Amino acid sequence: MLSGETRSLLSGILRTEMGTWIMLALLLSHTLAHNHQGAPDLYHVSEGQFFILPCCPAGQRADVYWSRRGQALGLGLDRYQGQNLSLDKGQNLSLDKGQNLSLYQGQNLSLYQGLDQAGVEVLQGRLWFQPVQRAHSGVYTCHYRSQSGMEHQEHMELSVSREECPLADERRPLSRGVTGEVPCRFYNYYRLLNISSSMAVRWKKGCGAVHRAGAPVSQSGPSLWLQEVSNEDAGIYTCFIDLSVGGLNHSVAWSVEVTITNSTVYMDPYVLFPRDQVVPVELGGSVKLRCVADLGYSTNGHTLMYWLLNHSDTDDHGLSDSWHT
Template sequence: MRMAKSVNVLVMLLVDAAVTLDHYGPAEIYQVMEGHLLLLKCPNVQGPVDSNVTWAREGGPAGATASLPSGVEVRDGILYFLPALTSHNGSYICESTLEKRTLKVNFGVSVLTGLCPPAAEVKTFPTGVRKSLPCKLEHILRLEKSHNIRWLKDCHPVERAISVLKNGLMRLVNVTREDAGTYTCLVDASIDGRNYTSAVSIELDIETNFTFPREPEVIQEKEQVLSVTMGERVELKCSALMDPDNEAFMYWIVNGSFTDTDPELEEWFNQKQGLMYESTLTISRVLPRFLNVSIRCRVQNSQGVKDCFMQLREANNSWFYSGVAVGVASPLLLLLMVFLLCYFKADVVLAYRKISSYFVIPQDADQIPYDALVSAVPVPTTRTRNPAAEFALRTLPGQLEGRHGYRLFIAGRDDGPGEATPDAMAAAVSQCHRLIIVVAPAEEAWKPCNVEERHLTYVQNLGLYDALTHNTPAVILVEIDGPVDYGHLPRSLGFIKRRQGALIWRKNSNNRVFWKKLRVLMPPQRRSSAYFGN
């Protein structure tokens, strides 16, 4: 693209705001037709700034407006030629003050005769496309009384069909080789009741061997919804295939605004490989204004526009907090379950036995008629009553037999006269699942002194021997009324006490826990086939 260094109408010189020189280079020549309106604007100056801008013609003192020729005047810091005359040829100096620095710019004005000025720039269009030519008379078009925009080709009215917009843009449909030439835009304006005309020309070349670029293609066209965490840094990527040309762009639009207006947004554009391009939008930290709004990556060139849509939503972290809560609560819940299981162990076992008894029909295959043999250790005492024997003969059967249906063989109750022989006692022990030995505190050292006590001692010794050697029957040791001194009892009882402990029954107490523990140590209650109606 070529740019001519001369302009024949309104001149608007744009200069970067960061100026490092106090004086610009030699004056450029701006060509304008005689009788046309010309406006010159000092760079880096906007609005009414008469106090900061001064104009002078070369050869006169800077700031001396009297040195300007007739028909040239300053309005709001802009130099007006009303209109330009051949006597206005020459160099004009603009002096402006910006941030305590004085900038000086030279303008060269050359006034020509005729209607159409020489072309100020050249544009090249391919054939077969729809294109537009701009009318670069922006300041003239902004005047309140600007009107009647006309286009000429080679200084003659355009013969082909065209459309002209309010901003002076002329559209050409289906460009052909015959459209090549010099086009001039003329704008009429009224200032102080007088009518003026301004003109600018553009040379149009037609490229016949032009290859049309391909229409851009977005790799991902469906809308993406991304879960993000508030305050985190996020990068959004958009990839597209397109042929580069002078109208190729790739940029982001967030909630209808460009990214350069938001300090939290930054975008990068790079060519990955061949015709593959990628644009990255970086959000330094996710704020509420970026959530649930449209985020578009726009890809466009001369052949079309494509958008890639995205949306950010706040991530649902409830699963994380739930996991943390479960992780914290699980050990506590496990400890609680262990505690409850230990504390209510007896209740759990008894409940399980009761429930399972309704679904399973036990078989009496072992042919053992008794659940337990009960033996009370004789206690030497000066009292008439023996607490161990009283518990074994009255209290224990009242609970186990009367309330829970256990079958007990109680020494001294179920062995008739003459049956307390060693062989009979051995047979009785073998017919029981458990051996319950009841002991009570002794007042003196224990020694069997009569026949009945010797028989009981044999039963106890026989049962303890089998329990210690064959682990059958299982022994349940029950202590009555306070701590028992096992030094006065057979050594085997002391061994059982040390190995598995003893259940303690106390008088004048409901002993609920004692009875539950005793039932747990007993075998499950048996249900015969007759019980189930078979």
């Protein structure tokens, strides 16, 4: 049981010496879920910026394939040309340029050689844009199989604009009269991918300088802190991160809409890692499982985080865990 008013990042370690396949399940009340049906998840980005589109339900699986408008993306044809790969059970495919691939039952995906694929690459199951171009706007689909072999698809829409500050992808309510946190969500996301920045995160409001009358603005790490929140603090805030990827300098921008309320705000926990990950271990060996969650700022006095193994508490299986903020 953890207590306190401010919780920016919480990390936990589960130690186990079991020899089996372990399915991780980190359960948090009101954890944000990803969309599997209905409208695609929407991401707003600015042209010329670096962006990684995740296939969150697939975790870090390597056998993830992406498509756009029914055409396969980022299969690395030059590397695999002329080789036979077993992409599905019992199915060998020869990857030659111009050949149609049947990646999943009943679905033919042609190799995508369009100009708008330039700068797009699939790495560790994620779609990397280095950088984003206007032609990259559209709906993308990641295809993956569960451990049982069942086929899954996740749809995401990328909206690219020429504006320096993209539209907001998140709405964050702050309570009037108290100190409120405006987080830069992508900062921790890229840090977990081992992409970090030595430069301080920069903030803008309404795509201009952040000015407040009266109570000051402070910045702690990637987050912006607003003391004595008032109605004037409502608006669109954008954080800018400068990254170095593969020796190239890139910029990342992410926007959040701040709204003001008279009610006490309890923020939903946001699981950063893992996301439905499957970890193989050797029989008789040991493994440490790590989870990280962003709890934001809340006046909630207690937060409970725990691990489950096969729907029962890990304490019942002789496993130990530890937590820190």
